[in-house]
Amino acid sequence: MSFQQGLSGLNAAAKNLDVIGNNVANSNTTGFKGSVASFGDVFAASLAGGGGVEIGIGTSLDSVSQQFSQGNITVTSNPLDVAINGKGFFRMSDAGTITFARNGQFSIDKGGNIVDSSGANLTGFQAVGGAIVPGVLGNLQVSSADLPPTVTTNVKVGANLASTGGVMLLGPFLATDPTTFNFSTATAVVDSLGQSHTATMYFNKLAANSWGVNFYVDGAAANNVGVSVLTFDTAGKLTASTNLAKTAALANGAANLAITMDYSGMTQFGSGYGVNTLDQDGFGAGQLSGYSIGADGTVLGRYNNGQTNILGQIALANFANPQGLKPMGQSKWTESAESGSALVGAPGTASLGALQSAAREDSNIDLTAELVNMITAQRIYQANAQSIKTQDAVLQTLVNLR
Secondary structure (H helix, E strand, O other), X not given: OXXXXXXXXXXXXXXXXXXXXXXXHOOOOOOOOOEEEEEEEEOOOOOOOOOOOOOOOEEEEEEEEEOOOOOOEEEOOXXXXXXXXXXXXEEEEEOOEEEEEOOOEOEEOOOOEEEOOOOOEEEEEEEEOOEEEEEEEEEOEOOXXXXXXXXOOEEEEEEEOOOOOOOOOOOOOOXXXXXXXXXXXXXXXXXXXXXXXXXXXXXXXXXXXXXXXXEEEOOEEOOOOOOEEEEEOOOOEEEEEOOOEEEEOOOOOOOOEEEEEEOXXXXXXXXXXXXXXXXXXXXXXXXXXXEEEOOOOEEEEEEOOOOEEEEEEEOEEEOOOHHHOEEEEOOEEEOOOOOOOOEEEOOOOOOOOEEEEOEEEOOOOOHHHHHHHHHHHHHHHHHHHHHHHHHHHHXXXXXOOO
């Protein structure tokens, strides 16, 4: 008479309930992945045993494996909440100890580092000069340093110079006298100190299909290489432009401005004067005003001068066998011999999923299914208890024989 089968069944059912209970307890844990208990039957091996007559002696717990299926994604208001849509794990560093997580609820510490609730650093590819350096991994940081200014080196003007305008030669030209030029337009340019200056272009009709352009900065002429001359064909299209390099000396201690003009967008039609394009490539210093994270993991800083700058890129890691990862708690894992080495790359590449900013991945637990599994496990526990009770009754009958 053996109680082994019933005892092993009780033990298995209890462990199954433990697994189900842990799943239920973490049904609201961000990034949590549910587990499934696997069982196997047990036989008493005997070299002299005959085939087909062995009776099993119960069951045993073979493994508890986590299921890395996708959880639902919930939108939040925090731009540093990041959800992975697809495969992959965030690569975290805690004083050099590398762990992997699916919980993407991040914040910024006093040092500007992107960290999780336990203080571990989110790692990724570093940016140098606003460009990602592939393969260079490190802790991601949102730098609060000012974005340095960029000097204006190119100015592009696109305008229509009315062909109906009268000839107005450069001889009596005065920038302060609007009767000495046909048209004018102005744009802001930036010096090496990040200060803004006003650059003005004055257009004079020299002859049919020929226009001269005086270039002034802050009211002072910058025509050291001569007046620019624009030539148009009979259809009003620009055919030639000369003296496009301009230099302007500044009185505020900044370096001289060296600007190349681009008049390729100029036309000469009879529809009247109008500016269509007016661009320059300089901007002043800017302070960080916000940030965002793209689907490819790029951390983009936004500045109050209207510019953006790449601060880094989140790296994701995947494994040949994710179920071989070793759980560490807090929805984190470490790699093991069974999982294989981490395969690190940018989101959206290889088998790695895309990222969604201002969102979090919920637990992948189906609470309804877990409650049904709990009822089933409870019935199995009761049935095994009944098996022991029956064995006990049979044994008692034998003991009571006279």
